[in-house]
Amino acid sequence: MFNTDQGSQFTSPRFLTPLKAAEIQISMDGKGRAIDNIFIERLWRTVKYEHIYLHAYPDSLDLERGLAKYFHFYNYGRKLQSLD
Structure with missing residues (x-):
């Protein structure tokens, strides 16, 4: 889809x-309904500013590996402002 x-x-x-x-x-x-996907737009903004723009990956395989590490950090290690 x-x-x-x-x-x-x-x-x-x-x-x-x-x-x-x-x-x-x-x-x-x-x-x-521009706000329908506001949460995913916010996620990708965060991913870009906290990770992608800070790393110069030489190829898509390294990018994929880097994003896998970042999403693990995002889900399990990143401090969330809303949770203090």
Whole structure:
């Protein structure tokens, strides 16, 4: 399943045709519902600023390994402001 908002780049035939050809289900957030994915947007902002922008990975395999370590830290070691 591929989930997006209803931006013009995601509703264009050029974008949708390959998804449909591959029989991928398409899901779109409700029109005017920009906050539908606010939590995942916040997560990716945190990942980028706390990890990706601080490391220059030479290839995608090293990036994948680095992200696996970061997500383990994010889930089990990172102090959460909301929990003091």
